Amino acid sequence: MRLKLRLLGHAVRCVRGGREVFSDLDFEVASGDVLAVTGPNGAGKTSLLRLIAGLLIPAEGTVALEGADAELTLADQAHYLGHRDAMKPALSVLENLSFWRDFLGGGTGDASECLTAVGLDHAAHLPAAYLSAGQRRRLSMARLLATPRPIWLLDEPTSALDAAGQALFVDLINDHLARGGLVMAATHAPLGVPAKELRIRGGL
Numbered sequence: 001m002r003l004k005l006r007l008l009g010h011a012v013r014c015v016r017g018g019r020e021v022f023s024d025l026d027f028e029v030a031s032g033d034v035l036a037v038t039g040p041n042g043a044g045k046t047s048l049l050r051l052i053a054g055l056l057i058p059a060e061g062t063v064a065l066e067g068a069d070a071e072l073t074l075a076d077q078a079h080y081l082g083h084r085d086a087m088k089p090a091l092s093v094l095e096n097l098s099f100w101r102d103f104l105g106g107g108t109g110d111a112s113e114c115l116t117a118v119g120l121d122h123a124a125h126l127p128a129a130y131l132s133a134g135q136r137r138r139l140s141m142a143r144l145l146a147t148p149r150p151i152w153l154l155d156e157p158t159s160a161l162d163a164a165g166q167a168l169f170v171d172l173i174n175d176h177l178a179r180g181g182l183v184m185a186a187t188h189a190p191l192g193v194p195a196k197e198l199r200i201r202g203g204l
Contacts, residue, residue, distance in 0.1 A: 012061035013037035039200035045186035053080035
C-alpha cells in the first residue's frame with residue numbers, strides 16, 4: 001500500500017536581501033493533489049518553491065513532509081523546475097538529459113524513452129543550443145521522468161509551450177498524481193488540471 005504524503009508549511013517567512021518577501025504563510029498539499037501558487041509579480045511565488053526545494057532557508061516557520069522515506073531529505077524527494085531551463089548548449093539533448101539523470105541520483109528512467117515521451121526523440125542528438133523555447137521546456141519536462149521523485153515544484157511550467165505541449169504537460173501531471181505524487185506550481189495561467197490555490201500577497 002502506497003503511503004500518502006503530506007507537504008506542510010506553517011507560519012513560513014521568507015527574507016531576501018534584507019527585505020521580507022512574505023510571512024506567516026501556511027499551506028498543505030497531499031498525494032494526488034495540485035496546489036497552484038498565485039500572486040502578483042514579486043510576491044514570492046518562486047521564492048516559496050526554492051525554499052521548499054532547499055535552495056533558500058526560511059527566516060521563520062517550518063516546512064515538513066509527512067509519510068515519506070525518513071532517510072531522505074525533502075530536497076532529495078523533490079524536483080524543482082525553474083522558469084529558466086537549465087542545460088548546456090554545447091551538449092546534445094540526450095547528453096543533457098543523461099547528465100541531469102545521473103546528477104540527480106542516477107534515476108531508473110531510460111533517457112531515450114523519456115525524450116520520446118515528451119516528443120523530443122527526433123532531436124536527441126542535436127546540440128541543445130538548437131532547441132526552441134518550447135522544446136527546451138519539453139527537455140526540462142523529461143527530467144521529471146528520468147529521475148522519478150514524488151514532489152514536483154514547477155515555476156511557470158506552461159511558459160513557451162504550444163497547445164500540444166500544454167496537453168502533454170497535463171497528461172504528465174495526471175500520470176504523476178495517479179502514482180501518488182503531488183505538485184506545487186507557481187503560475188499566472190490556468191494549469192489545465194484541478195488545483196487548490198495558494199495566493200501570496202508578498203511583502204515587497
